[in-house]
Amino acid sequence: xxxxxxxxxxxxxxxxxxxxxxxxxxxxxxxxxxxxxxxxxxxxxxxxxxxxxxxxxxxxxxxxx
Numbered sequence: 001x002x003x004x005x006x007x008x009x010x011x012x013x014x015x016x017x018x019x020x021x022x023x024x025x026x027x028x029x030x031x032x033x034x035x036x037x038x039x040x041x042x043x044x045x046x047x048x049x050x051x052x053x054x055x056x057x058x059x060x061x062x063x064x065x
Contacts, residue, residue: 010034
C-alpha cells in the first residue's frame with residue numbers, strides 16, 4: 001500500500017534526489033535504479049500476489065549507529 005501511495009523508501013529517496021540537484025549524474029542514475037526496482041516490484045506482485053521477498057522481509061538494521 002505504501003508503494004501505491006508513493007510513501008515507500010524508494011519514492012522518498014527519489015523525492016530527495018529531486019530536491020538536491022547537487023546529486024548530479026549519480027542522483028539521476030540512482031533514481032533510474034529505483035524506478036527500475038519499482039517496475040520489478042509491480043511485475044512480481046502481478047505474478048505472485050505479494051511483495052518481492054526483499055521488500056516483504058525487510059527490517060530496520062538497528063545494529064549500525
